[in-house]
Amino acid sequence: MSASETTFSVQIPSNLLKLGISQNEIQNRVSEWLVFSLFSEGKISSGKAGELLGISRLDFIQLLKTRGIAFINYSEDELKEEFSRMENYADEMREELTRFLLQCAQQELSPGSSQNISIFLRMVVELEDITDDCYRLLMLIEKAQKREMLVEKKDLEALFPYLNLVYDFLVFVSNNINDRISEEQLSFANTCEDKIDEFKSVLKKETRKKIESGADVKYELLMLDLIRHIEKIGDHAFNVAQNLRELN
Numbered sequence: 192m193s194a195s196e197t198t199f200s201v202q203i204p205s206n207l208l209k210l211g212i213s214q215n216e217i218q219n220r221v222s223e224w225l226v227f228s229l230f231s232e233g234k235i236s237s238g239k240a241g242e243l244l245g246i247s248r249l250d251f252i253q254l255l256k257t258r259g260i261a262f263i264n265y266s267e268d269e270l271k272e273e274f275s276r277m278e279n280y281a282d283e284m285r286e287e288l289t290r291f292l293l294q295c296a297q298q299e300l301s302p303g304s305s306q307n308i309s310i311f312l313r314m315v316v317e318l319e320d321i322t323d324d325c326y327r328l329l330m331l332i333e334k335a336q337k338r339e340m341l342v343e344k345k346d347l348e349a350l351f352p353y354l355n356l357v358y359d360f361l362v363f364v365s366n367n368i369n370d371r372i373s374e375e376q377l378s379f380a381n382t383c384e385d386k387i388d389e390f391k392s393v394l395k396k397e398t399r400k401k402i403e404s405g406a407d408v409k410y411e412l413l414m415l416d417l418i419r420h421i422e423k424i425g426d427h428a429f430n431v432a433q434n435l436r437e438l439n
Contacts, residue, residue: 281322288315303439314434317427321361324423331416340410350417353390356383357421360428364435371438380432387425394418 289312296308360383367376395418402411 275326278322278326281319285315285319306437307439310434310437314431317430317434321424321427324420324427328417328420331413331420335413340413346414349394350421353387353394353418353421356387356390357425357428359383360387360425364428364431367432367435370435372432372435374436377432377436380429384425384429387422391418391422 292308292312292315296305296312300308360380363376363380363383372380395415398411398414398418402408
């Protein structure tokens with residue numbers, strides 16, 4: 192019996208079953224293209240796959256953009272609780288998907304399929320790291336709030352183009368999470384990464400100039416931390432894009 196014809200019995204993550212996919216259906220696809228089928232639009236839409244892997248962080252970034260000022264200036268316990276819930280959910284998904292993929296890796300698979308599973312394992316880590324950095328952004332803002340160090344509206348708005356670059360990059364990753372990307376698409380990802388780096392350099396330079404001119408050092412260091420975490424999200428997104436290119 193070939194690898195593509197073999198079925199296996201593995202422990203299915205409960206959150207996959209909650210999506211309405213029967214255990215039998217999933218087990219029947221734990222074969223050469225099991226992991227690929229989970230990400231294909233035929234079984235789980237790219238949106239659902241994104242949710243499982245923590246790309247709900249797109250919502251996280253959107254909330255940063257649309258409600259960041261309100262979060263800074265007011266105590267919004269419900270909003271903070273929602274961010275915390277999303278972070279915990281992504282952690283749970285990372286653990287379950289990693290365990291699931293490791294179970295798949297123990298089966299008899301073709302070399303190409305084994306490589307795909309290894310790639311998906313790396314992607315799970317990168318996507319969860321995106322989650323962590325988004326959460327750290329909010330924690331930085333909360334820390335500033337507790338210290339009554341309010342981020343000025345003009346400074347937050349200056350970050351929006353930078354956030355938009357990262358957000359667009361995450362949208363690109365989300366839209367292509369279910370398949371191998373082309374060399375042209377990887378080139379687009381490279382361009383996104385370069386633009387993010389360029390914008391980061393400009394923002395850091397401006398912030399350092401403010402420090403040299405006598406601005407509040409603690410405040411400007413906060414801005415540098417925000418810039419750094421936004422950049423890291425872009426770095427993780429680029430790593431995911433590279434992984435998508437490596438798929439068989």
